[in-house]
Amino acid sequence: MLQCREEVLNFTKQLVNIESIVNTNGEKVMAHSLYTLLSSFPYFTEHPSHVTLSQTTEDEQERYNVLAFVKGTKGRSNRTVILMGHMDTVGIDDFNHLKALACSPEDLHKALLNEQLPDSAKEHLESGGWMFGRGVLDMKSGIASHLYLIKYFSEHPHELDGNLVFLSECDEEDGSHGVLSALKTFKKWKADHGFNYVAAINADFVSPRYDGDENRYIYKGTVGKLLPSFFITGAETHVGSCFEGLDPNFIAAELTRQINYNPELCNEAFGETTVPPVSLKQTDLKPSYTVQTALSAYVYYNFFIHSWSPKDVLYKLKEQAEIAFSHALTTYNARYKQFCTLSGEPYKNHPWQPRVLTYEEMEDLLVKENGDSYSNHMTDFKQILLLDTELDTRMFAARVVEEAWKWMRDKSPAIILFYSSLYSPRIELSGKTDDEQALIEALDQAVEEMQPSYPHPIVTRNFFPYISDMSFIALSDDEEGINAVSKNNPGWGTKHYVEYKDVRELNVPVINIGPYGVDAHKKLERMEMSYSLEIVPNLTYKVIERLLK
Template sequence: MLDCREEVLFFTKQLMNIESIVNTNGEKEIAQVLHSMIASFPYFMEHPEQLLIEPTHDDELERYNVLAFVRGTKNASSKTVILMGHMDTVGIDDFTQLADLACKPDELLEALRNEDLPENVRAHADSDEWLFGRGSLDMKSGLASHLYLLKYYSEHPEELEGNLVFLAECDEEDSSHGILSALKTLQAWKQQHGFEYSAAVNSDFVAPRFEGDENRYIYKGTVGKLLPSFFITGAETHVGSCFEGLDPNLIAAELTRQIDYNPDLCNEALGETTVPPVSLKQTDLKPVYTVQTALSAYVYYNFFIHSWSPKDVLDKLKSQAEIAFNNALALFEERYKKFCQLSGEACREIPWQARVMTYEEMDNLLAAQFGNEYTCHMAGFKEQLLHDQTLDVRMFAARVVEEAWKWMPDKSPAIIVFYSSLYSPRVELPGKNVAEKNLISALDKAVAAIQPNYEKPIVIRNFFPYISDMSFVALSDDESALDSAARNNPSWGTKFFVNYQDVRNINVPVINIGPYGLDAHKKYERAELEYSLEIVPNLTNLVIRGVLSGQ
């Protein structure tokens, strides 16, 4: 085994010391520091053309990726393994009074030891076997593992049969501008240097799946992620005459009750099941206080998939929305009748019926009815909306749907279902071709070789359970699935666009071998040192050698 612990720990702390919160200047700073670190390696002083720092494309922010490669001299081979990982982190507000120490792991540990900590956190803080701080787990220790291997093979190219590409990308925690920009460079290197991309190894964090779970997981492929969104219109009324209208917030509440934590919306594939969807935002769209009920509401949910397509999800959620709408109307009618009994008022017939459509269906209906007048208006509206820097891609999409709704001849209450953010595609690794079979074989052999050196079970599963940039180096979806996601996203082609052909051009089988720890994105984020600094680099190294040798 490689004696790598101290060097990986050194790199990890160097990277952690840079506050590289996503969508801040820290992303630019960490890229520059990482580039300088690699440029100082003797190999890259000799081969500076094999190291790049380059800005992202079509990005409102200035930030950079860092890419480098080493050519092996053991045997001439075009086979190439990509080591990939992200440099950015989430914010540090959760550290509260310790925020100034969030990126200083040694000082943070000393401060934590003086705090009243939960029992398991206290045990880890006192053990000297855990590294605390922002990025310790997600995922600077993983990036440091890759950096160590890049340095090792730059010093020992005679041990490398083929080529090793290192990619440190920005913006993984938000919109994946980093990996989407890097794809073009990877494709250029493929053509320029004759690289045959045989495997990619991501090094994002892994964690227990349940309390008491001692397994350390490696993942083949990754979960897909969608953001299904719902624009809900009601019938506006004065609150003093509340039953004369229909509050869209009531429908939104029923929709969340129907969708949140619903096991019927878990997607099982290859013996593994996604977690159910959960609400990430629920609001009405009233700009200011008035005594009128809201005209519209907006809700969106996180939705993970293993085998369903974006169209499958829309179909399922249309059905769920119809159930929720009918439940809301039934509740409204029940309470209205009870109120009439109490007040002595005569009951009228409820005038509304459940009405649910996708954005694509509404858009097609309006285009057919109003032709160029509608399509030109909406194109201009989107262009004008781009100037509003206060809108993220999700609110941008909501505003587009809201504008399109103004054209609807029938404005009776309705739910419009659409996608309002980036689709991170699912990736499967079933062993359908030679490259996938070689990677699976190399991984199995690596785990078998390393397991005797580590007391906890190392277990291989099929889907990395969190959002990651693995979604953008391989595709398991066909064109119709991707088209469905695009046609039902009002921001597509204006606020954002993904050229999935760039992904297909790389299309490399990908696995995740990452640091192990707890509380990622939380105040007590921490990585277990032995697994993260010793086992992860050695597992990754054996996978590299196995893939490149074909054994």
């Protein structure tokens, strides 16, 4: 068993001390510091071309990945294992008056002793077995474990019959520009050095699945994540004559009631179930106050998948939107009739019917009706819209749909369904290939060997339950599934674009062996040191050892 605790702890402290909040200059500082540290290791002093600082591509920010590799000398195999993890963190504003200490674990520990804390956090703090601070769990202790291992194997290359690649990527907490750019480096190294990538090991954090859960989880594959979005139009009217129109916010509210927390939209695979969708934004698109009802509304939802494709999700959500629209109109008519009875006004039947289109369906209709005049107008509109740097990909997509809607001849109330953000693909690791089977067997053996050294159960599951860069290491979706993303994202090719073919070309099986803790992305983020600093590096070491023995 590797005696690695103190070295991994020291690396963790070094990394946490550097504030590297996503989309800030800190990401760049972090990358340069990590590159300097790696370059100081004797192996990389002797082989400087084996470590690189690589700027991201197609990125509005200036930031970098850090990559390195060690070539084994035990044999002539080109089998190559990737160790990966992200160096960016979420922000620190939630630390409030302790903000200045967020990235200083030892000082933060002392300050927290004087704070009123929940019982569990207080117990962890006083035990001395937990480290607090931004990034200690998500996921700089994971990078520290990989940093230790790349250093170890650089000093012991004779243990490797194959090669070990280290990747510390930026921008995991936002747009995944880091890992997507790293795919280009992996491709180049494959051509230059003949690397045969057989496995990837991520080191993102793991947490209890419920109160009282003592398991420490390792994940094979990962959940997929989509952002289905809805542009909703009604029929405008003065609020003093509210039943002469249809408020799109009313439809949006019914849509959220239908979709939010709906177990019918949980995706089960391999005995594991995703959490249901939940709304992340709901708004109308009025620029300012008027006494006219809104012309349109916009809502989007987080949506996790295990086995469904993006095309499947569109089909299911179109059905749910039709149900919601029908419910909204039924309620509207019932209330209108009740109002007419109270007021004595005559009831007038409105002609509205539930109408739901995907963006692809609307585009096909508009191109058919208007030809190049529509297509050219939308191309120009998107280029002008790109000049507004305040628009993120989600609002950019909404504005494109809003503009396209102006070309619709039939402007009766409708819901347009589309995707407005990055699709993080799902990954199944079922043993269907030799590389998958070898990785599963190596993991199972590593857990069996390490379990006696740790008091809590180490349990493997099939899907990492959070969004992570693991999604861009392999691809389980077919072309039809990916096309459903590109054809239904209004910003595709302008504000947003992903080379999913690069992911498919790499297509390496991936697992997650990461630090254990609680409250990631919260003020009391903390990791349990025994598992994170000792068990995690040794589990990862044993997997590498078996794959490259």
